[in-house]
Amino acid sequence: xxxxxxxEKCNHHFPELTSISGLNKINLFLNKKVVVSLMGVAVLTSxxxxxxxxxxxxxxxxxxxxLEKELQQxxxxxxxxxxxxxxxxxxxxxxxxxxxxxxIPTTEIESLTLGESAxxxx
Amino acid sequence: MSWxxxxxxxxxxxxxxxxDFLSIVFLISALIVTIRLFDLxxxxxxxxAALAADQHELYKSLFPERGSIxxxxxxxxxxxxxxxxxxxxxxxxxxxxxxxxxASSTAHQIFEIIGFSPEFDLKAEEKNFLAxxxxxxxxxxxxxxxxxxxxDFLEFKREELINTWIEALSDKSKxxxxxxxxxxxxxxxxxxxLKLKGIGFQxxxxxxxxxxxxxxxxxGFWGFVDNDRRGSYGLEGYFEDVLxxxxxxxxxxxxxxxxxxxLGKSQIKEKVDGADLVLTINRSIQYVACQSLKKSIxxxxxxxGTIIVMxxxxxxxxxxxxxxxxxxxxxxxxxxxxxxxxxxxxxxxxPGSIFKSITMAxxxxxxxxxxxxxxxxxxxxxxxxxxxxxxxxxxxxxxxMTNVLExxxxxxxxxxxxQIGTKTFSEYVRRFxxxxxxxxxxxxxxxxxxxxxxxxxxxxxxxxxxxQGISVTPIQMITAFSAIINGGKxxxxxxxxxxxxxxxxxxxKPQEVRQVVSAKTSVTMKGMLVSxxxxxxxxxxQLSGWRVGGKTGTAQxxxxxxxxxxxxxxxxxxxxxxxxxxxxxxxxxxxxPLEGKLGETVAVPVFKEVAKFALQYYNVAHDx
Numbered sequence: 001x002x003x004x005x006x007x008e009k010c011n012h013h014f015p016e017l018t019s020i021s022g023l024n025k026i027n028l029f030l031n032k033k034v035v036v037s038l039m040g041v042a043v044l045t046s047x048x049x050x051x052x053x054x055x056x057x058x059x060x061x062x063x064x065x066x067l068e069k070e071l072q073q074x075x076x077x078x079x080x081x082x083x084x085x086x087x088x089x090x091x092x093x094x095x096x097x098x099x100x101x102x103x104i105p106t107t108e109i110e111s112l113t114l115g116e117s118a119x120x121x122x
Numbered sequence: 123m124s125w126x127x128x129x130x131x132x133x134x135x136x137x138x139x140x141x142d143f144l145s146i147v148f149l150i151s152a153l154i155v156t157i158r159l160f161d162l163x164x165x166x167x168x169x170x171a172a173l174a175a176d177q178h179e180l181y182k183s184l185f186p187e188r189g190s191i192x193x194x195x196x197x198x199x200x201x202x203x204x205x206x207x208x209x210x211x212x213x214x215x216x217x218x219x220x221x222x223x224x225a226s227s228t229a230h231q232i233f234e235i236i237g238f239s240p241e242f243d244l245k246a247e248e249k250n251f252l253a254x255x256x257x258x259x260x261x262x263x264x265x266x267x268x269x270x271x272x273x274d275f276l277e278f279k280r281e282e283l284i285n286t287w288i289e290a291l292s293d294k295s296k297x298x299x300x301x302x303x304x305x306x307x308x309x310x311x312x313x314x315x316l317k318l319k320g321i322g323f324q325x326x327x328x329x330x331x332x333x334x335x336x337x338x339x340x341x342g343f344w345g346f347v348d349n350d351r352r353g354s355y356g357l358e359g360y361f362e363d364v365l366x367x368x369x370x371x372x373x374x375x376x377x378x379x380x381x382x383x384x385l386g387k388s389q390i391k392e393k394v395d396g397a398d399l400v401l402t403i404n405r406s407i408q409y410v411a412c413q414s415l416k417k418s419i420x421x422x423x424x425x426x427g428t429i430i431v432m433x434x435x436x437x438x439x440x441x442x443x444x445x446x447x448x449x450x451x452x453x454x455x456x457x458x459x460x461x462x463x464x465x466x467x468x469x470x471x472x473p474g475s476i477f478k479s480i481t482m483a484x485x486x487x488x489x490x491x492x493x494x495x496x497x498x499x500x501x502x503x504x505x506x507x508x509x510x511x512x513x514x515x516x517x518x519x520x521x522x523m524t525n526v527l528e529x530x531x532x533x534x535x536x537x538x539x540x541q542i543g544t545k546t547f548s549e550y551v552r553r554f555x556x557x558x559x560x561x562x563x564x565x566x567x568x569x570x571x572x573x574x575x576x577x578x579x580x581x582x583x584x585x586x587x588x589x590q591g592i593s594v595t596p597i598q599m600i601t602a603f604s605a606i607i608n609g610g611k612x613x614x615x616x617x618x619x620x621x622x623x624x625x626x627x628x629x630x631k632p633q634e635v636r637q638v639v640s641a642k643t644s645v646t647m648k649g650m651l652v653s654x655x656x657x658x659x660x661x662x663x664q665l666s667g668w669r670v671g672g673k674t675g676t677a678q679x680x681x682x683x684x685x686x687x688x689x690x691x692x693x694x695x696x697x698x699x700x701x702x703x704x705x706x707x708x709x710x711x712x713x714x715p716l717e718g719k720l721g722e723t724v725a726v727p728v729f730k731e732v733a734k735f736a737l738q739y740y741n742v743a744h745d746x
Contacts (some may be wrong), residue, residue, distance in 0.1 A: 091409040
């Protein structure tokens with residue numbers, strides 16, 4: 001018998017004490033498993049979200065692209081309308097319209113000249 | 123400890139190391155991918171966005187829009203930009219031969235819709251293949267033959283054009299083949315309805331002029347030079363670098379087959395759109411000036427003409443017009459390219475009697491004569507074998523310097539010049555800016571010719587005093603005349619008042635070149651020039667309500683033998699209004715009128731119409 005059997009540290013004669021240390025290892029192993037599982041779940045979740053987001057982004061991208069094209073088309077239509085607008089303001093057009101409206105050119109313009117005395121409100 | 127446990131522990135350790143190693147590898151890989159993604163999506167995002175964009179967007183992102191040319195419209199106090207020259211997108215028809223399925227059918231169908239090019243001139247071609255029929259005695263037979271030949275010619279040209287297209291569309295090595303530019307909208311729709319494979323449209327900007335016939339020579343044109351488009355003549359030529367902007371660039375690495383390497387080194391340089399110009403031109407005055415000038419040219423059956431309206435205080439050009447002019451939108455149809463030159467700055471002429479105002483201003487400024495100084499007109503100044511006489515060989519006797527201008531006496535201005543001497547007179551001519559460019563911002567300005575002033579013999583200078591033996595451009599003449607009436611300051615003429623680069627607006631300010639005559643001389647000269655209109659030979663220039671000053675000119679035209687042509691003249695008038703504070707200075711020049719052989723007859727009516735309109739437009743108060 002070991003002379004140190006009463007000492008706590010001497011456990012090679014008490015295999016159950018050794019199994020306690022094994023338990024710790026099992027727990028540790030279990031913990032690792034949990035961590036790895038959690039990581040796996042996290043990776044899968046992230047992957048799922050990533051795919052979802054990528055998909056959403058791509059869809060939004062197409063929508064943005066379509067809207068951009070529409071915007072571009074509207075800008076070009078606006079530009080054409082502006083050109084029509086300025087063409088209608090051209091002197092030739094204004095002259096034609098003046099004739100259609102039977103307007104006549106001013107021949108003589110008279111200016112009113114005030115008298116020399118100053119004028120003021122009472 | 124058993125060897126099994128030891129081995130197990132060793133394996134666990136080894137596994138842990140492997141996992142750690144792999145974790146590091148994955149971490150580094152993830153880091154590299156992240157950095158590369160950041161580089162691709164953020165740093166080089168623009169480049170790949172441009173590559174991913176369609177052709178139209180790519181074109182727009184790389185090719186700058188040419189700047190527009192505006193004038194300022196005064197709409198009752200508020201000034202609004204109005205485009206005189208701007209850009210209009212027009213569809214160009216192109217083919218991608220690699221995608222075309224049936225070249226022959228495609229070519230035939232396209233021809234059925236767009237036909238011949240608008241530049242195809244059948245009448246010009248007829249001159250060649252119908253030339254021999256002109257002398258035919260049997261007109262009926264000739265007409266029938268002409269009809270047959272015309273049909274044959276058109277069929278030949280049709281086949282020729284279609285075959286050219288078929289050949290191009292069958293060449294599968296070509297990715298792009300331009301068929302025609304500026305396709306009208308109805309034709310575009312018809313072609314789109316056919317849904318032809320490999321046929322498409324691409325918008326391309328062309329210059330558009332909302333005001334037709336409003337001084338094409340001022341603007342110049344934007345045309346093709348080889349495969350590039352450049353501004354030529356006028357403002358388009360002078361401001362080419364400003365209007366054109368800067369092209370964008372895509373730089374990328376290519377593989378051995380010439381394809382872009384997606385992950386290679388690449389960069390994009392954004393385009394810079396061209397700057398816009400704002401002119402000093404007043405659209406309303408310009409329109410009236412052009413109309414009035416054209417009317418006078420038609421009425422008097424003249425060869426050509428020019429008008430310039432200037433703000434004499436600043437040198438700003440309010441209107442500038444010449445005829446014959448051209449339509450810059452169809453510059454390629456011009457048969458005589460000399461029409462591209464702006465007569466107002468290019469075409470120097472012997473100004474004749476309107477130059478007397480310059481001579482008199484010089485003599486008065488030197489204090490050697492005054493409006494009331496007298497001399498005796500004998501009707502002739504003798505230079506040995508040459509004699510200089512007055513118009514129509516008239517003799518006037520005792521005359522004042524004011525009379526000299528009123529009756530346009532050649533002998534009188536020679537007298538005035540003799541008081542200051544030829545050297546001083548020559549200096550004044552130069553100080554008024556003759557013989558040198560004014561610096562107006564338009565292409566192809568000419569300096570004129572004052573070399574006679576350097577010749578020995580007083581006669582060479584004497585002829586210059588009344589505007590012969592010297593050539594000046596209209597812009598030089600109106601600028602010098604403005605100096606006489608604006609207090610004596612020679613202003614640099616300018617036509618661009620603002621240059622707009624995005625949000626940055628560069629305002630062009632009036633520039634004084636030099637003080638040529640004193641303010642006192644200027645006032646004196648204004649009075650004398652008003653007297654010319656009120657008491658002299660050009661009473662027809664008077665305006666109801668405003669005092670007008672001015673001087674007519676009826677200049678002879680040089681012939682090839684060193685003399686002057688018998689019946690051809692250039693009639694001109696240079697004037698201002700109102701007297702006290704001149705708002706406008708106007709020069710009108712009418713070349714070689716067949717009817718009306720005096721400046722008073724051909725040029726004064728134009729001056730009156732334009733001056734009256736301008737004074738009413740600016741609400742200038744009556745001063746008489």
